[in-house]
Amino acid sequence: MQRPTGARAGADGGGRAWFTPPACIKKVKRAMLVAAINGGLLLAGAAVSALAALADPWSLVAAAVLGAFGAAELVGRARLRRLDVSGPRLLAANQIALAAVLGAYFGWKAIDTWRHPPAIPAQYRDLGDADLNAAFAQTWHDMMPVMIGAYGAIAVLTALACALNAWYYATRGRWVGEALALRSPPQHAAGAAHAAASASSGA
Numbered sequence: 001m002q003r004p005t006g007a008r009a010g011a012d013g014g015g016r017a018w019f020t021p022p023a024c025i026k027k028v029k030r031a032m033l034v035a036a037i038n039g040g041l042l043l044a045g046a047a048v049s050a051l052a053a054l055a056d057p058w059s060l061v062a063a064a065v066l067g068a069f070g071a072a073e074l075v076g077r078a079r080l081r082r083l084d085v086s087g088p089r090l091l092a093a094n095q096i097a098l099a100a101v102l103g104a105y106f107g108w109k110a111i112d113t114w115r116h117p118p119a120i121p122a123q124y125r126d127l128g129d130a131d132l133n134a135a136f137a138q139t140w141h142d143m144m145p146v147m148i149g150a151y152g153a154i155a156v157l158t159a160l161a162c163a164l165n166a167w168y169y170a171t172r173g174r175w176v177g178e179a180l181a182l183r184s185p186p187q188h189a190a191g192a193a194h195a196a197a198s199a200s201s202g203a
Contacts (some may be wrong), residue, residue, distance in 0.1 A: 024178035024182065031088070031172040034165070035074070035076050038095075039077065041070075043070035046063045046067035046070060047063070049063035073091065076088075076090040076094065083176055083179050083180045085180065088169050091165075098162050099162030099163055099166070102158040102159065103155045103156075106152070110152045113151060114144075117141075120136070124136060
C-alpha cells in the first residue's frame with residue numbers, strides 16, 4: 001500500500017524519522033487483518049473437513065464450501081490492499097452468503113434431530129446389564145433436546161457473527177475511498193501542473 005500524500009511525517013528529538021498514517025489507512029489495515037483471520041479460519045476448517053472425508057465422503061462437500069468462502073476472504077483482503085472500492089462489497093457479500101449457508105445447515109440439523117432422533121450407537125446398546133442399558137437409553141433420550149438446542153444456538157450465533165462481519169466490512173468502504181483519495185493527487189492539482197508545464201514549454 002503506497003504512502004498517501006495526506007500522512008503526517010517528521011522527526012523526533014533524536015533526528016529519527018517518524019510516519020503516522022491517517023486514520024483511514026489504519027482502518028483499512030485493520031479490516032485487512034480481520035479478513036486474513038476469517039480467511040485463515042475458514043481454510044483451516046476446510047482442511048479439517050477434507051481430513052474427515054477419510055471417514056465420511058460427504059465431508060468433501062463441506063471442505064469445498066468452506067474453502068470457497070475462505071478464498072473469497074483472501075481475495076477481498078487483496079482488494080483492500082490495493083484500495084479497490086469493490087473489496088468491502090465482496091467481503092460483506094461473502095459473509096452474508098456464509099451466514100445463509102451455515103444458518104441453513106445447522107437449522108436443518110436441529111430440525112432433522114428433532115424429527116429423526118439418532119439411534120444409540122451399536123457399541124452402547126448392550127452394556128451387559130439390563131438396568132444399565134435402560135439408564136443409558138433414558139440418558140440418550142434426554143440428550144436429544146440438548147442436541148437440538150445446541151444446533152439451534154449455533155445456527156443463530158453463526159448467522160449473527162457473520163452479519164456483524166458483513167456490517168463491519170460494508171462500513172469500510174468509506175475508509176477505502178478516503179485512503180484512495182489521499183493516495184491520488186486531486187484532479188485539479190494534476191490539471192494545474194499540466195497547464196503549468198504546457199505554459200513553460202510554450203514560453
